[in-house]
Amino acid sequence: xxxxxxxxxxxxxxxxxxxxxxxxxxxxxxxxxxxxxxxxxxxxxxxxxxxxxxxxxxxxxxxxxxxxxxxxxxxxxxxxxxxxxxxxxxxxxxxxxxxxxxxxxxxxxxxxxxxxxxxxxxxxxxxxxxxxxxxxxxxxxxxxxxxxxxxxxxxxxxxxxxxxxxxxxxxxxxxxxxxxxxxxxxxxxxxxxxxxxxxxxxxxxxxxxxxxxxxxxxxxxxxxxxxxxxxxxxxxxxxxxxxxxxxxxxxxxxxxxxxxxxxxxxxxxxxxxxx
Amino acid sequence: xxxxxxxxxxxxxxxxxxxxxxxxxxxxxxxxxxxxxxxxxxxxxxxxxxxxxxxxxxxxxxxxxxxxxxxxxxxxxxxxxxxxxxxxxxxxxxxxxxxxxxxxxxxxxxxxxxxxxxxxxxxxxxxxxxxxxxxxxxxxxxxxxxxxxxxxxxxxxxxxxxxxxxxxxxxxxxxxxxxxxxxxxxxxxxxxxxxxxxxxxxxxxxxxxxxxxxxxxxxxxxxxxxxxxxxxxxxxxxxxxxxxxxxxxxxxxxxxxxxxxxxxxxxxxxxxxxx
Numbered sequence: 001x002x003x004x005x006x007x008x009x010x011x012x013x014x015x016x017x018x019x020x021x022x023x024x025x026x027x028x029x030x031x032x033x034x035x036x037x038x039x040x041x042x043x044x045x046x047x048x049x050x051x052x053x054x055x056x057x058x059x060x061x062x063x064x065x066x067x068x069x070x071x072x073x074x075x076x077x078x079x080x081x082x083x084x085x086x087x088x089x090x091x092x093x094x095x096x097x098x099x100x101x102x103x104x105x106x107x108x109x110x111x112x113x114x115x116x117x118x119x120x121x122x123x124x125x126x127x128x129x130x131x132x133x134x135x136x137x138x139x140x141x142x143x144x145x146x147x148x149x150x151x152x153x154x155x156x157x158x159x160x161x162x163x164x165x166x167x168x169x170x171x172x173x174x175x176x177x178x179x180x181x182x183x184x185x186x187x188x189x190x191x192x193x194x195x196x197x198x199x200x201x202x203x204x205x206x207x208x209x210x211x212x213x214x215x216x217x218x219x220x221x222x223x224x225x226x227x228x229x230x231x232x233x234x235x236x237x238x239x240x241x242x243x244x245x246x247x248x249x250x251x252x253x254x255x256x257x258x259x260x261x262x263x264x265x266x267x268x269x270x271x272x273x274x275x
Numbered sequence: 276x277x278x279x280x281x282x283x284x285x286x287x288x289x290x291x292x293x294x295x296x297x298x299x300x301x302x303x304x305x306x307x308x309x310x311x312x313x314x315x316x317x318x319x320x321x322x323x324x325x326x327x328x329x330x331x332x333x334x335x336x337x338x339x340x341x342x343x344x345x346x347x348x349x350x351x352x353x354x355x356x357x358x359x360x361x362x363x364x365x366x367x368x369x370x371x372x373x374x375x376x377x378x379x380x381x382x383x384x385x386x387x388x389x390x391x392x393x394x395x396x397x398x399x400x401x402x403x404x405x406x407x408x409x410x411x412x413x414x415x416x417x418x419x420x421x422x423x424x425x426x427x428x429x430x431x432x433x434x435x436x437x438x439x440x441x442x443x444x445x446x447x448x449x450x451x452x453x454x455x456x457x458x459x460x461x462x463x464x465x466x467x468x469x470x471x472x473x474x475x476x477x478x479x480x481x482x483x484x485x486x487x488x489x490x491x492x493x494x495x496x497x498x499x500x501x502x503x504x505x506x507x508x509x510x511x512x513x514x515x516x517x518x519x520x521x522x523x524x525x526x527x528x529x530x531x532x533x534x535x536x537x538x539x540x541x542x543x544x545x546x547x548x549x550x
Contacts, residue, residue: 027418028421143302
């Protein structure tokens with residue numbers, strides 16, 4: 001698999017950073033992640049917009065404009081010739097002379113195999129646990145996943161699939177996904193403050209507006225537990241129903257009608273975009 | 276300058292990690308930092324103890340025992356031949372197959388030039404600002420410095436030298452240093468909960484016990500502001516007086532007697548240890 005680093009295409013194993021980079025020294029960097037379908041990068045403009053915002057948020061300078069990065073992505077799609085893949089773009093703090101203050105950033109573009117959840121996985125749904133935590137600078141897609149990875153052990157111990165962060169009774173997001181609830185009145189609700197604004201989240205909000213009432217506002221833990229349906233959205237998972245929160249079964253323990261409807265519509269959007 | 280990575284000594288520029296390492300992908304890793312004086316690694320056993328604790332905390336497996344790492348450090352001291360230097364040992368999440376779950380860790384040992392604060396710097400002291408924040412997993416020396424680096428801009432804007440974190444009115448620590456206050460009654464006090472336990476902090480507590488009353492307990496922002504003296508401790512800075520907090524001058528704006536006494540005693544401890 002070819003990768004791109006700073007100014008050249010290399011075999012991924014040869015794409016390396018000196019250990020002085022601030023990502024390695026201090027976990028300082030931003031990234032973004034999108035997918036291709038049928039060789040087409042889905043919603044690329046939205047992802048690049050967010051990536052550039054993240055870089056600006058951490059005061060990291062991008063060495064390329066959006067159209068140049070698009071060309072690099074296109075070149076990797078040609079070179080690697082994989083129709084359905086994931087793309088990871090990382091911008092690091094660079095080789096800092098004092099191991100603390102950012103320097104010229106290193107840019108990395110990786111194409112990676114991706115396994116999307118099957119319909120069986122959708123039907124089975126997820127069991128999640130709750131953990132009180134808010135990501136640092138939540139609107140920025142930084143590389144800081146210390147807590148998310150640290151909690152994997154707890155997730156396994158409790159036989160769960162993922163962990164939902166909450167802060168002072170307001171649910172926020174998963175380490176790598178956004179959360180939605182569907183109320184008993186079929187209103188689609190998702191938190192908007194102190195979370196990363198997912199691109200799949202944005203697309204689902206757009207879709208939901210066509211058939212349902214949609215609200216972006218704080219959601220309490222109690223409201224989550226009393227919801228008719230709960231689901232998550234992410235680039236690598238699209239839409240997955242949450243059917244259990246700790247010991248509590250959500251709804252009748254099967255994917256709800258609204259979640260299933262949005263999932264089906266989202267697949268159509270992807271297909272339309274890439275054909 | 277030679278560095279050590281996994282199992283070999285290399286020129287530092289050749290010490291590289293593939294971009295798939297979890298430090299680069301997810302900021303997941305631990306490290307420690309100590310100094311040499313007169314070719315002797317100061318308090319190495321204490322630093323290695325903490326480093327191993329940090330690794331255990333993040334469930335990262337060390338490829339070497341403490342005595343083997345000591346040998347690697349000794350070998351670098353010989354190869355690089357610098358009497359007074361800094362040493363940075365980093366253990367990363369490794370090359371994760373799914374970019375999320377830790378794998379076999381990569382170990383890096385770097386020797387680096389260090390510039391210790393001069394007596395002039397000590398006399399000048401520091402101006403600090405306050406920021407409400409608590410590090411994730413504060414007892415673990417992880418590589419996550421997202422907030423510490425992000426706040427450098429604010430520090431510069433306010434013409435300050437450093438930022439002190441506090442949480443719900445209790446002062447905690449600086450991004451890279453511990454905080455002490457000396458009360459009007461000459462009691463030396465430092466927070467103990469929700470902070471990294473610095474090795475210099477530990478040595479200063481030991482020293483302070485000989486001549487002063489010492490307390491490890493929560494310290495409020497108000498107590499900080501009413502303190503007779505405030506100082507920080509860190510490996511790279513030893514002891515530095517804090518003479519201004521935001522717009523408030525501490526004491527008479529000059530290094531206090533207790534701070535100066537502890538500083539002088541600490542220099543003696545270093546000298547004794549390394550001769």
